[in-house]
Amino acid sequence: FDNVQDLFYSRKNFKRPELQRTPHRSFQEEAEILNQFFPGKGGRAYCLGSFNGDDCWYLYYFSAASIKRKLMARQNLPSNRSIKSKNENDQTLEVLMTGVDPKKMVNFYKENCPSASEATKVSGIGNLIPGMTIDDFLFDPCGYSMNGVSKTVPGGYMTIHVTPEPEFSYVSFETNIHHKNYKDLIKRVVKLFGPKQFVVTFFSSEGKPFIEFEEDQTERSYYDDYYVEDLQVCRLPGYDLTYALFNRFPS
Ligand SMILES: C[S@@+](CC[C@H](N)C(=O)[O-])C[C@H]1O[C@@H](n2cnc3c(N)ncnc32)[C@H](O)[C@@H]1O
Structure with missing residues (x-):
């Protein structure tokens, strides 16, 4: 690829960053490497969530359109909003779950499950989104x-x-398939794995609706057992981004 339109590199913060190989010990270092591939100041690094807490999420985003917008603005050409991403109906949902329920993890051990396709079936993953060819x-x-x-x-x-593994259990889910009811999809994903905590990120192309989460931390939310600990909504060139961190209510 020598003509990149948009690039997204994202990850949750690591539990033990010091065990990673360089440049993955710090997001700053990763961003510096990515900048070498994308000169021209189109690449920007962000941290969503609380960076002095236990959970945050990093994003490096390169947008060729944002460079064009700056050039047009400098030349006093009209309407920087007119240059949109090619992917006008693009949306990507991620659910990143930690401290997952050990009882729901038994299917993912070879000694308990004869094959990957059996794990897909008995865990409920096969029914999550219909009409998929699965590897x-x-x-x-x-x-x-x-x-x-x-x-x-x-x-x-x-x-x-x-x-x-219970000491560092983790499940990630991602899809770009449009759903009318994302809250329902998130709820079904979370039910399959029963995490103590999960992060939702949702990119939607500019101007399209994004998921609204209740910020009320006292009432039981749509997600029954979970409350929203952090919630941020950002506007990036061509995309709106929602980040939310959910924690399970103490039992
Ligand atoms: C499913 S892989 C995916 C890791 C990836 N970083 C992620 O979460 O997107 C991680 C799991 O597979 C296990 N595993 C076993 N052999 C592995 C291997 N050769 N490479 C990576 N993970 C392996 C790990 O112990 C862990 O439970």
Whole structure:
């Protein structure tokens, strides 16, 4: 690729960054490397959530359109908003879950499950989004990854990665398939894995509606057992981004 329109690199903060190889010990270092690939100041690094707490989420975003907008503004050409991303109906949802329910993790150990396709079936992953062609893999002795492409939505995908070890359990879910009711999808994903905590990120192309989460921390929310701890909504060139951190109510 020598003509990149948009690039997104994102990840949650690491539990033990010091165990990573350089440049992954700090997001600053990762961003510096990415900047070398994307000169011209189109690439920007962000941190959402609380960076002095336990949870935050990093994003590096390069947008060729933002460079064009600046050039046009400098030349006094009209309407910087007229240059939009090509992906006008683009949306991507991620749900990043930590402290997942050990009882729901048994399917992701080879000793309990004969095959990856069985893990996909019994865990409920196979029914999450209908009409997917799924490529799944069960690691030895444990761990699971799946990638699915939609049979009906061109370019539509979903992906799930499961780290079941209780000391550092983690499940990530991502899809770009449009849903009328994202809250329902998030609720179903969370129910499959029962995390103590989860982060939702949602990109939607500019001007399209984004998910609204209740900020009330005292009432039971739409997500029953969880309350919103952090909530941020950002406008990026071509995209609106919502970030929310949910914590389970103490039982
Ligand atoms: C599913 S992989 C995915 C990791 C990836 N960083 C993610 O979460 O997107 C992680 C799980 O697979 C297990 N695993 C077993 N063998 C592995 C291997 N060769 N490479 C990566 N993970 C392996 C790990 O112990 C862990 O439970």
